[in-house]
Amino acid sequence: MAAKSSASLSSEAFPQTVFVVVGALCLEFKETGDTILDKTTSKALLVLETLARSNHTRGVTELADELDLTKSNIYRILHTLEMHGYVRQDAETERYSLTLKMWELGSLVVSRLDLRQEALGELQRLAAKIDETVYLSMLIGADIVHVHMIESSKPLRAHLPIGGRPPMFATATGKVILAYQPDDFIARVSRTMTQYTQKTVKGLEALRTELSEIRKRGYAINTGEWNEGICGLAAPLYSSSGVTAAIGIGLPALRLTPKRIKDLSRDMIDTASTISARLGYQPQNRMKSTHEMKAR
Numbered sequence: 336m337a338a339k340s341s342a343s344l345s346s347e348a349f350p351q352t353v354f355v356v357v358g359a360l361c362l363e364f365k366e367t368g369d370t371i372l373d374k375t376t377s378k379a380l381l382v383l384e385t386l387a388r389s390n391h392t393r394g395v396t397e398l399a400d401e402l403d404l405t406k407s408n409i410y411r412i413l414h415t416l417e418m419h420g421y422v423r424q425d426a427e428t429e430r431y432s433l434t435l436k437m438w439e440l441g442s443l444v445v446s447r448l449d450l451r452q453e454a455l456g457e458l459q460r461l462a463a464k465i466d467e468t469v470y471l472s473m474l475i476g477a478d479i480v481h482v483h484m485i486e487s488s489k490p491l492r493a494h495l496p497i498g499g500r501p502p503m504f505a506t507a508t509g510k511v512i513l514a515y516q517p518d519d520f521i522a523r524v525s526r527t528m529t530q531y532t533q534k535t536v537k538g539l540e541a542l543r544t545e546l547s548e549i550r551k552r553g554y555a556i557n558t559g560e561w562n563e564g565i566c567g568l569a570a571p572l573y574s575s576s577g578v579t580a581a582i583g584i585g586l587p588a589l590r591l592t593p594k595r596i597k598d599l600s601r602d603m604i605d606t607a608s609t610i611s612a613r614l615g616y617q618p619q620n621r622m623k624s625t626h627e628m629k630a631r
């Protein structure tokens with residue numbers, strides 16, 4: 336049976352307290368109204384914030400006294416944060432400070448906000464010209480996320496909700512971004528493949544073949560692989576970090592004719608090139624995909 340898509344055409348109670356043992360940590364979840372709070376996570380965040388506001392290294396006893404937590408709690412939290420690269424311990428003083436990992440994560444958020452801002456005007460111009468649904472998608476972690484959408488004014492149109500996380504292997508923006516990712520990433524995605532429609536790509540080798548065609552063509556086409564009634568096209572957005580975003584066009588399958596594909600792809604690629612240039616991309620210095628580098 337085909338899995339269900341969340342794209343569309345427009346026309347149990349928790350107990351009060353739960354304890355879960357994970358490794359050496361006992362995580363306590365506390366219910367507050369409709370919210371379940373993880374007390375261990377809350378304490379860890381408090382330690383992170385305290386270290387971030389400190390202008391010197393901090394010791395276990397010092398943090399325990401300031402935060403009114405036990406030294407064993409502080410030690411376990413710091414050890415976990417250290418293992419994940421968020422804090423480091425001075426070998427001589429045995430005191431702790433933050434690493435730059437929080438800054439790195441924050442920089443990623445800022446870069447995505449910049450991308451959205453740079454893309455907005457061009458997306459509006461594209462949407463006004465073609466009158467089909469236009470959207471911006473980004474690679475966040477291992478997921479494709481729709482972060483902006485401008486709907487068509489036509490009565491029958493594609494609707495792709497902002498915040499939606501469509502399958503990479505069955506959507507235009509997902510495939511065009513996936514085409515420029517490393518082989519091991521593509522292999523991991525292939526293990527999540529589900530048959531949404533009769534047109535959904537089947538198997539890793541078939542996926543690799545299609546991704547190769549996308550790189551040669553310069554854009555991706557979705558012929559109804561996630562939802563039989565919705566098709567789409569997508570072009571990659573290039574930046575100094577490679578391809579981690581794309582612009583897409585969604586439309587009903589009945590309007591995806593060969594001539595329409597030709598016209599839409601031309602306008603879409605022009606728009607993607609303009610946005611990429613604003614992100615500092617220069618064609619002669621374009622970041623090569625793993626596959627392109629292997630072919631040289």
